[in-house]
Amino acid sequence: MKVLIIGATSAIAKAAARIYAQQNCSLHLIARNHEQLVTLSSDLLVRGAKTASNSVLDLNKFAEHGKLLRAAIEELGGVDIALICHGSLPDQEKVEISFKQAQKEINTNGLSAISLLTELAPTFIEQRGGTLAVITSVAGDRGRQPNFVYGAAKSLVSTYLEGLRGKLLAHNVHVVDIRPGLVDSPMTAQFPKGPLWASPEQVAQKIVKSIQRGSHTVYAPGYWRAIMFGVRIIPDFIFKQLKF
Amino acid sequence: MEAMGWGRYPKATADLSEPADAQSLQKFVASQKKSASCISRGAGRSYGDSALAGQLLGSRFLDSFLALDEQQHTLRCGAGVKLGDILKVCLPRGLFLPVLPGTKEVSVGGAIAADVHGKNHHRDGSFCQHVTQISLVLASGEVVSCSATLNPELFRASCGGMGLTGAIVEATLKLAPVPISYIDQRSLVANNLQECFAHIEDNADSKYSVAWLDCLAAGDSLGRSVLYLGEHSVAKNRKSDRKYQDRSSIGVPFSTPSFLLNKNSMSLFNMTYFSLQKNKSRASRLDYDSYFFPLDRLSNWNRLYGSKGFLQYQFVLPSEGALEGITTVLEKISKQGKGSFLTVLKKFGEANENLLSFPKSGYTLTLDFKNEASLFPLLDELDQIVLDHDGRLYLAKDARMSEAVFKASYPNWEAFMAIKAKVDPQNRFASLQSNRLGLTT
Numbered sequence: 001m002k003v004l005i006i007g008a009t010s011a012i013a014k015a016a017a018r019i020y021a022q023q024n025c026s027l028h029l030i031a032r033n034h035e036q037l038v039t040l041s042s043d044l045l046v047r048g049a050k051t052a053s054n055s056v057l058d059l060n061k062f063a064e065h066g067k068l069l070r071a072a073i074e075e076l077g078g079v080d081i082a083l084i085c086h087g088s089l090p091d092q093e094k095v096e097i098s099f100k101q102a103q104k105e106i107n108t109n110g111l112s113a114i115s116l117l118t119e120l121a122p123t124f125i126e127q128r129g130g131t132l133a134v135i136t137s138v139a140g141d142r143g144r145q146p147n148f149v150y151g152a153a154k155s156l157v158s159t160y161l162e163g164l165r166g167k168l169l170a171h172n173v174h175v176v177d178i179r180p181g182l183v184d185s186p187m188t189a190q191f192p193k194g195p196l197w198a199s200p201e202q203v204a205q206k207i208v209k210s211i212q213r214g215s216h217t218v219y220a221p222g223y224w225r226a227i228m229f230g231v232r233i234i235p236d237f238i239f240k241q242l243k244f
Numbered sequence: 245m246e247a248m249g250w251g252r253y254p255k256a257t258a259d260l261s262e263p264a265d266a267q268s269l270q271k272f273v274a275s276q277k278k279s280a281s282c283i284s285r286g287a288g289r290s291y292g293d294s295a296l297a298g299q300l301l302g303s304r305f306l307d308s309f310l311a312l313d314e315q316q317h318t319l320r321c322g323a324g325v326k327l328g329d330i331l332k333v334c335l336p337r338g339l340f341l342p343v344l345p346g347t348k349e350v351s352v353g354g355a356i357a358a359d360v361h362g363k364n365h366h367r368d369g370s371f372c373q374h375v376t377q378i379s380l381v382l383a384s385g386e387v388v389s390c391s392a393t394l395n396p397e398l399f400r401a402s403c404g405g406m407g408l409t410g411a412i413v414e415a416t417l418k419l420a421p422v423p424i425s426y427i428d429q430r431s432l433v434a435n436n437l438q439e440c441f442a443h444i445e446d447n448a449d450s451k452y453s454v455a456w457l458d459c460l461a462a463g464d465s466l467g468r469s470v471l472y473l474g475e476h477s478v479a480k481n482r483k484s485d486r487k488y489q490d491r492s493s494i495g496v497p498f499s500t501p502s503f504l505l506n507k508n509s510m511s512l513f514n515m516t517y518f519s520l521q522k523n524k525s526r527a528s529r530l531d532y533d534s535y536f537f538p539l540d541r542l543s544n545w546n547r548l549y550g551s552k553g554f555l556q557y558q559f560v561l562p563s564e565g566a567l568e569g570i571t572t573v574l575e576k577i578s579k580q581g582k583g584s585f586l587t588v589l590k591k592f593g594e595a596n597e598n599l600l601s602f603p604k605s606g607y608t609l610t611l612d613f614k615n616e617a618s619l620f621p622l623l624d625e626l627d628q629i630v631l632d633h634d635g636r637l638y639l640a641k642d643a644r645m646s647e648a649v650f651k652a653s654y655p656n657w658e659a660f661m662a663i664k665a666k667v668d669p670q671n672r673f674a675s676l677q678s679n680r681l682g683l684t685t
Binding site: 009011033035036039040042043046047048186189192 | 245
């Protein structure tokens with residue numbers, strides 16, 4: 001199997017890449033940090049990957065997406081799964097008062113994924129098969145006070161994926177929306193951890209399984225589906241008073 | 245956050261930083277304030293306070309394999325890689341770790357810093373004897389590579405150096421080829437300590453050797469035990485010869501009330517275990533996981549000792565006085581009405597050149613005690629017995645030894661301090677343990 005991973009050095013992506021490596025897949029990794037990419041490539045080769053090539057890309061440079069993706073897919077010799085994992089967790093208080101900051105975060109967490117999907121879709125349509133999987137977040141399910149800029153960017157992607165899934169159905173291309181809850185990774189280093197926190201490995205296992213099964217919207221770990229159902233049905237007049 | 249070792253005693257308030265890669269770790273160390281001190285923390289499997297400090301430097305994300313050379317049998321990997329991950333990758337290729345401690349959940353960095361040993365120490369030495377190179381982030385933020393030939397002094401201080409010379413970020417290990425992943429085990433029953441020693445000596449050429457002791461048996465059966473001997477199996481099985489055993493483990497969800505562990509329950513456990521083993525078949529074939537890591541089946545087993553935690557007490561005595569010394573220790577414990585759930589006896593081979601490594605030629609006994617106030621005076625008395633017999637305690641398990649006991653039993657501590665003064669004059673790498681032992685201030 002040929003797997004393309006974008007934002008490959010994030011903790012969840014790394015864990016997912018390791019599972020695919022163990023299954024002897026061919027991988028191509030895209031991320032911003034060259035050293036981390038080289039380290040990850042060698043790690044995946046030791047773990048059993050057939051190939052593990054990589055390319056460096058700042059995902060906020062939208063104009064470069066198309067060219068780079070085409071080169072990546074060529075190097076990989078085709079693509080069965082594209083997994084989009086990159087993201088950043090903004091400081092809500094800062095992005096609330098600066099549109100420039102908010103725009104940057106929405107670009108990173110929202111628009112860049114849509115740019116990538118736009119570039120990837122034709123390849124998948126042409127080959128009439130494969131899976132596009134994107135990591136969004138439970139934060140996109142509702143606009144909560146502590147992180148609604150991040151949430152807005154993620155829900156932008158989720159809504160887009162929902163439409164894209166229908167559009168690509170006729171072309172036999174599958175679209176998975178993965179919504180992780182709280183994940184104990186370098187991105188969330190500054191938060192105190194509690195019982196609801198999951199490891200990147202747990203989330204990655206769920207991702208690989210849901211891609212294999214052809215799931216649609218996946219909460220990882222699964223209990224977040226119940227939690228977010230509860231959060232979604234809270235009426236607005238109560239929700240607006242909640243600070244969590 | 246509240247941090248603690250595997251023994252859950254002592255507990256300390258600490259900030260934990262887990263850099264995403266070696267470069268960020270380097271930046272973190274270099275940008276630290278001059279007065280601040282930190283200590284590396286791998287998988288948190290050392291028992292006492294050796295990986296506790298105000299600032300902890302976690303190696304959890306330094307978990308990448310960097311290169312595996314199947315011809316030369318060498319593996320280069322990050323310090324945060326766990327031994328279990330190495331087995332998972334290497335076992336299907338017929339390669340095995342030459343030294344394995346009692347759990348596969350330890351990190352490579354931790355295994356090097358504590359220079360851990362296994363059931364084959366008498367033949368193969370300790371973990372660091374199979375480490376050919378390490379990369380260390382020094383207090384200055386500089387990264388140095390050391391080995392037996394490159395910066396050899398720093399290498400010998402860092403192997404077994406409890407993370408006090410710097411943060412280990414990478415290591416190259418020598419692996420051992422194995423035909424298949426099964427172990428042929430034989431067990432020998434000994435009705436007292438003397439018999440057990442005799443069995444161990446008679447089987448000194450056995451690859452793996454470790455004895456379980458009924459620490460509560462007294463009188464004529466003091467030290468009654470079962471000696472487990474193991475050899476790598478050569479006979480082929482039909483299937484899954486080199487399969488990694490990805491076993492599920494049962495977790496202990498919360499601390500059990502510590503009053504459940506008392507002399508009666510322990511005595512019952514030890515008695516039952518002994519009588520079951522006594523009548524069991526003497527030879528069996530086990531997969532490596534059941535042989536090396538029986539306790540990993542019960543994850544968080546450390547919670548069984550209650551919320552106050554427990555202390556492991558592991559010492560080594562040179563062979564000459566070992567039988568007498570261990571007898572004295574066991575009598576003392578039983579006289580005080582204390583007991584240990586798991587008591588393990590094993591013979592060590594020669595010591596290596598590392599300055600603070602624990603193993604040295606002789607016998608090592610491991611006991612665990614639940615944490616209670618009355619335990620500490622007893623352990624002080626045991627320290628004295630250990631010193632009288634020219635023995636010493638294992639730093640990876642220690643949580644309370646005094647500076648005097650440490651300095652009397654680790655003769656190379658001054659040589660270690662000299663190297664420490666060179667690479668870390670301001671004691672930026674320091675743990676609660678190193679402060680207690682007078683290695684740092």
